[in-house]
Amino acid sequence: MAKQFTHLEPHHHRFIAEQHMFFTASAAATGRVNISPRSTDMFRILGDNAVMYLDRTGSGNETAAHIKADGRLTIMFCAVSGPPLIMRLYGQGRVIRRDSDEFADRLRDLFDDRAPLGARQMVHLDFDLVQTSCGYGVPLFEYTEERPQMDAWARAKGVDGLEAYWQEKNQVSIDGFPTGFFEQAAPPTA
Template sequence: MGKRFERIEPAHREFILTQRVFFNASAALEGRVNVSPRDVASLRVLDEYRVVYLDLTGSGNETAAHLRVSPRLTLMFCAFTGAPMVLRLYGHGRTIAHHSREYAELLASAFGGSETPGARQMVMLDVEMVQTSCGYNVPFFDYTGERETLRRWAENKGQDGLKQYWREKNTASIDGFPTGILEED
């Protein structure tokens, strides 16, 4: 049976940070639901009610578009090794623009000033509920390493090339909702 919590407890934090991947789910009021895999190395648990992750450049920017329309966001973590468990963080999300003061402050305070090549924005989740469930049906998987493809691609593009890519591929969702990625504060 699933259990519900009002905040991220210390055991939840430990579980989150020992996973290799998480999934984020978002949706506008209409259109497609988006579910995307993310690298836990890009995520920080700021406190018992907030998490943030560096959102890396991708072929789309669905989460950013959805959060502009409806702030609902869910992050899901699954144990692929060890004891079975699924943990979901439910709440309201928002993007933090790459060029903003808040981004720079969070990059310094939460990420040690180190930005992953290809980072395009951050996604902040204000957690309203934590749910754990058994995860008995989640299979075991062996971790064999990180993919370097995105990092190399982003380094080769450079910041100007990334901004051009964002202009071409990341300004609207597949349903046509604007992402705000190039808007000024």
Template sequence: MAKQFSNVDDRLRDFIARQHIFFTASATSESRVNVSPRETLCLRIISANTAIYLDRTGSGNETSAHMKADGRLTIMFCAVEGPPMILRLYGRGRIIHRSTQEYRELLNDYYAGEEPLGARQIVRLDFDLVQTSCGFGVPLFSYEGERPSLDQWAKAKGPDGIEEYRREKNSFSMDGLPTGMFDG
């Protein structure tokens, strides 16, 4: 039932645009596998083989540590409404830090220059394999909306509190790998 493609075509791009959630999976050969849910409002497919997402401050920064150490990244979408399908993007990822010109350019080009409070970095995935599968086992859910919790948390922390939190919680992975967030 699985089908493989070398890139995202218009049909697959349309499927991605209809989803409300995606998951990232990353690991190194010696670390735990990390799987994280993300809202698709932060995701952009910027070419047939490249996706980016604006990553916001969270309780850990495993993806960043894994990208620094290994680079393997998978993004998965699964339809929880409408026709069933699972779509995965397999490739190599890298972190684009807030302090860089590349970050500012991507923010301007793909996010209208708007950076939500708590934005931490942009994750870029250059993928060489796209795979779809049936999704028959994915249950149906109804989308109710985005949670306001992350915005409320960031607002309560403020810029200085977020910076302090990142230094405490986002400098190293749970396995002790450096995230590179404060390099240079």
């Protein structure tokens, strides 16, 4: 049976800390729905109603395009080991641009001022609904390790190659929605 909560409770924090993977789901009013798997190594809990992750370069930038178009974002965790459970965080996302003061502040405070090569932006989620469900249908798997290909790919591209890749692949979604990737960050408000 699904259970709903208005915020993360202590047992939800513990559950998230035990996971190695999460999924983001986003959509604009029209076009395709996007679901992306991500490693929790770049995921951070900011409070009982806010989370974020440092987003690394991918073959597309659908989540950013959908957030720009609509704002809705869902993050889902599902236990692939231990007791079965699925948890979804429903809310409004926003992208934190690489050139912003907020990006620099969060990088310093949450990531020891180190971004992996290929870090393209951060995604913040303010949520007002946490829903858990049984997870009985999720198969059991054992975590082995993070894949080395992302870091190797980014090193092979280098800084200039990543910039060119972002220009070519990360400016619009597969449905043609702009991602805002190269827009200037908004100046801080006084």
